[in-house]
Amino acid sequence: QKALEADPSKKLCYYYLNKTSRSFAAVIQELDDDLRDAICLFYLVLRGLDTIEDDMSLDLEQKVKLLRSFDTIIYQKGWTFNDNGPNEKDRDLLVHFDVVIDEFLRLKPGFQKVIAEITRLMGNGMADYATGEHRENTSVATIKDFDLYCHYVAGLVGYGLSDLFAASGLEDPSIADDKTLSNCMGMFLQKTNIIRDYREDLDDGRQFWPKEIWGNYAENFGDLIRSDHLEKSRACLSAMVLNVLELVPDVLTYLSKIQNQSVFNFCAIPQVMAISTLALVFNNLDVYQRNVKIRKGEAVKLILASTDMDNVIAIFREYIQVISQKNETTDPNFLKISMAVGKDFLGA
Numbered sequence: 001q002k003a004l005e006a007d008p009s010k011k012l013c014y015y016y017l018n019k020t021s022r023s024f025a026a027v028i029q030e031l032d033d034d035l036r037d038a039i040c041l042f043y044l045v046l047r048g049l050d051t052i053e054d055d056m057s058l059d060l061e062q063k064v065k066l067l068r069s070f071d072t073i074i075y076q077k078g079w080t081f082n083d084n085g086p087n088e089k090d091r092d093l094l095v096h097f098d099v100v101i102d103e104f105l106r107l108k109p110g111f112q113k114v115i116a117e118i119t120r121l122m123g124n125g126m127a128d129y130a131t132g133e134h135r136e137n138t139s140v141a142t143i144k145d146f147d148l149y150c151h152y153v154a155g156l157v158g159y160g161l162s163d164l165f166a167a168s169g170l171e172d173p174s175i176a177d178d179k180t181l182s183n184c185m186g187m188f189l190q191k192t193n194i195i196r197d198y199r200e201d202l203d204d205g206r207q208f209w210p211k212e213i214w215g216n217y218a219e220n221f222g223d224l225i226r227s228d229h230l231e232k233s234r235a236c237l238s239a240m241v242l243n244v245l246e247l248v249p250d251v252l253t254y255l256s257k258i259q260n261q262s263v264f265n266f267c268a269i270p271q272v273m274a275i276s277t278l279a280l281v282f283n284n285l286d287v288y289q290r291n292v293k294i295r296k297g298e299a300v301k302l303i304l305a306s307t308d309m310d311n312v313i314a315i316f317r318e319y320i321q322v323i324s325q326k327n328e329t330t331d332p333n334f335l336k337i338s339m340a341v342g343k344d345f346l347g348a
């Protein structure tokens with residue numbers, strides 16, 4: 001903490017971390033010294049990039065230019081951005097982004113290089129998606145598009161985190177070898193959020209569910225909220241959950257490789273929150289009406305329990321059991337779901 005007193009711009013960075021992230025701020029601040037600042041800044045740089053991507057009021061050409069140049073912007077001392085719409089939730093971060101840049105430039109060059117490269121890849125991926133052929137209704141067509149988009153915005157974060165863990169010396173360098181595992185860590189979180197955020201995104205004019213899935217159950221993406229459409233909406237939801245369940249083995253395999261306790265907590269807690277959210281949204285038609293969230297008490301219990309691999313596997317088993325119990329024989333996906341939850345993929 002004395003370091004924070006000495007350095008007011010670092011203190012401001014942790015202020016923005018806590019202001020822009022409910023779920024990640026706490027676990028980032030628990031990380032061991034060298035990694036904590038690097039991952040705090042990795043978060044702030046990418047949240048700044050995402051604040052550009054998420055702003056539907058920005059002119060498309062201006063947005064694309066910013067997304068594709070953000071990896072150079074983070075080296076421009078003094079840069080700030082005031083053109084976000086008034087209700088863009090994290091606009092304050094970009095208004096004061098010069099503070100983030102100052103602290104980013106104080107990181108070890110090895111950490112800066114990892115952050116800049118992921119920023120470059122993510123910014124271009126977001127720009128490709130924003131201007132792609134399916135741009136007109138911001139819809140994702142195929143499951144392949146869905147996987148590519150989630151790779152851009154979350155899988156790449158997994159890549160960068162594995163590289164930072166390796167560069168810090170707190171984890172064996174081999175943690176960064178298997179990019180599929182690193183990618184799945186981000187995909188599991190992002191895909192679970194996309195299911196949970198259906199209604200919020202629909203109301204914001206955004207669609208991330210792949211038409212290759214929802215197209216089997218509805219003419220239009222918005223039909224899923226209709227009360228005369230419940231059975232098809234329920235089936236669509238289980239098809240989406242099924243797609244995410246496939247990622248569980250790789251998530252558990254990645255977690256089983258982590259050695260450092262603070263890194264394990266940082267990696268495990270978001271994944272445990274996600275499997276809990278996945279069980280909550282499964283067969284839960286409230287998803288089409290509002291943003292469902294796990295109760296605070298359950299979240300606290302999960303945080304306290306997610307400190308070692310055996311506990312994490314037990315928690316995953318518990319929520320996969322919940323999904324199995326909620327699975328209904330009338331659901332056309334009943335068998336695929338029971339196969340997915342029955343597999344012994346928890347052997348990791």
Ligand SMILES: O=C(O)CO[C@@H](C(=O)O)[C@@H](OCCCCCc1ccc2ccccc2c1)C(=O)NCCCCCc1ccc2ccccc2c1
Binds near residue numbers: 154158
């Ligand atoms: O606007 C919002 O609040 C939500 O935005 C979502 C969106 O726009 O789709 C969406 O924005 C994605 C683009 C910016 C990524 C920002 C980010 C998030 C978490 C981090 C954690 C540590 C370090 C850096 C991080 C960077 C979002 O925040 N989705 C939440 C899931 C992202 C997961 C990233 C991730 C990947 C692998 C991980 C592995 C281990 C631990 C944490 C991990 C965290």
Ligand SMILES: [Mg+2]
Binds near residue numbers: 054
């Ligand atoms: Mg966002």
Ligand SMILES: [Mg+2]
Binds near residue numbers: 050053054153
């Ligand atoms: Mg976004």
